[in-house]
Amino acid sequence: MRKYAQIICDMEERIQQGFWKPGDKLTSIRTLSADYNCSMNTVIKAYSELERKHRIYAVPNSGYYVVEGGSTGAVDNGNTSRIDFLSAGPDKEAMPYRDFQHCMNQAIERYQEEMFTYSEPQGLYSLRQQLARHLQDLQVFTVPERIWVVSGSQQALNLFVSLPFPNGRTNICLEQPTHMSFIQSVQHHDVEAYGIEVSGAGVDLERLEHIFAHHQIKFFYMVSRFHNPTGHSYTNEDKRRIVELARQYDVYIIEDDYMGDLDVNLKQDPLYAYEPSGRVIYVKSFSKVMLPGLRLGLAVLPEAMNESFRRAKFAADLHTPLLMQGALEIYLKSGMFQAHIQRMRELYRGKAILLQEAYKKHLPAVSALYSEALSGFYSTIELPRGIKAKELIQHLMQENVEVDEVEKMFLPAFAKDTMIRISVSQVREDLIEQGIRNIAEGIRGLCERKHEVVVFK
Numbered sequence: 001m002r003k004y005a006q007i008i009c010d011m012e013e014r015i016q017q018g019f020w021k022p023g024d025k026l027t028s029i030r031t032l033s034a035d036y037n038c039s040m041n042t043v044i045k046a047y048s049e050l051e052r053k054h055r056i057y058a059v060p061n062s063g064y065y066v067v068e069g070g071s072t073g074a075v076d077n078g079n080t081s082r083i084d085f086l087s088a089g090p091d092k093e094a095m096p097y098r099d100f101q102h103c104m105n106q107a108i109e110r111y112q113e114e115m116f117t118y119s120e121p122q123g124l125y126s127l128r129q130q131l132a133r134h135l136q137d138l139q140v141f142t143v144p145e146r147i148w149v150v151s152g153s154q155q156a157l158n159l160f161v162s163l164p165f166p167n168g169r170t171n172i173c174l175e176q177p178t179h180m181s182f183i184q185s186v187q188h189h190d191v192e193a194y195g196i197e198v199s200g201a202g203v204d205l206e207r208l209e210h211i212f213a214h215h216q217i218k219f220f221y222m223v224s225r226f227h228n229p230t231g232h233s234y235t236n237e238d239k240r241r242i243v244e245l246a247r248q249y250d251v252y253i254i255e256d257d258y259m260g261d262l263d264v265n266l267k268q269d270p271l272y273a274y275e276p277s278g279r280v281i282y283v284k285s286f287s288k289v290m291l292p293g294l295r296l297g298l299a300v301l302p303e304a305m306n307e308s309f310r311r312a313k314f315a316a317d318l319h320t321p322l323l324m325q326g327a328l329e330i331y332l333k334s335g336m337f338q339a340h341i342q343r344m345r346e347l348y349r350g351k352a353i354l355l356q357e358a359y360k361k362h363l364p365a366v367s368a369l370y371s372e373a374l375s376g377f378y379s380t381i382e383l384p385r386g387i388k389a390k391e392l393i394q395h396l397m398q399e400n401v402e403v404d405e406v407e408k409m410f411l412p413a414f415a416k417d418t419m420i421r422i423s424v425s426q427v428r429e430d431l432i433e434q435g436i437r438n439i440a441e442g443i444r445g446l447c448e449r450k451h452e453v454v455v456f457k
Ligand SMILES: Cc1ncc(COP(=O)(O)O)c(C=O)c1O
Pocket: 088, 151, 152, 153, 154, 155, 179, 181, 223, 227, 228, 256, 258, 284, 285, 286, 287, 288, 292, 295, 296, 297
């Protein structure tokens, strides 16, 4: 574990165990940097993180003190801690409530009644200008006129399923598995859907070409980075190839880049960068990296679709709540979003590394296959033959470890009942390894019960 994360874990543990009580002064920065053999900057960074989590507070020219009634971040369940690999939202400790509250107040003051009347379906122009600027950081170059503010990215995805597209087709192609809300949209609209399996190695491009060539596909819906649930990210080469296929067979691509902000690899391009003229429709969410309850997202549309999307958006909810739009504009403009994202990148990258280390250590011994995710929240574990996800989930509940099943994230023809999803966002760094160890022990126990041979490496 890195020193920065180690200091945070140790301090939280000492506070939790009552070694330090509310109001106690913490060890000085100088002493702690000597104790951990690290720079004073590392200690300051760790203390700032604890301060942000409201565990400690700073008194200028004095030091850091333990907060009265600060929580530890572990989910308390009687005497034991629950390890929550189930919750799909962002780390609750890292959500920018206070900053956003400030932006909402500012939005009311600055725009006054404008925030509380009916408005234009496409979204506030001044917000779309900010969004166009922000998108440049993600290699998405566009103009406010092509950006649509939507009530969560799911709203745009759901509208696309039934919206007429310029290619005049209705069938869609989607990765298998994919997140449950999109599966529900497809089922709700009863459209013809062609699945393509996505694994750690990505999708089989020959199979994708076959689907494009033979099934009159309107669009291919795909998550380009940190896929939910597998954590998979496409290589630039694969992205380029998919765009070529889309051009060749007149297929649109819905690129869902819901966690693109978390990518530390600046060399990763979105598919949009290879085809910015409209064939790739770029969709972004503010839920996973910020606050899901705001219901804020965007879509970059080809101009030819502006009118049909306007009608569909108007019919769905007239427009996205203006107070949220105004506050997001101020949040972006003030630089708060950038600062928040920097912290989130470090946080989730750190958790992903700890998770992969725990997988390497514990899962090979029980022959369970895991997916590699370099950041984001999600990855999957494919269980050894004969073990069903439901059985493992039930067993783990007794151990206070919660995980999700992946079966509901498939179209019925593709469904697998032998996969679980691990979401690492809400699990404290120091509990990640213990949780994975419990899962490995659970798998081993079920294998033994079934008299299966367990391969030990
Ligand atoms: C990959 C992916 N895209 C989009 C969404 C929808 O997100 P929202 O509507 O909150 O922006 C989700 C939700 O879980 C998701 O996992």
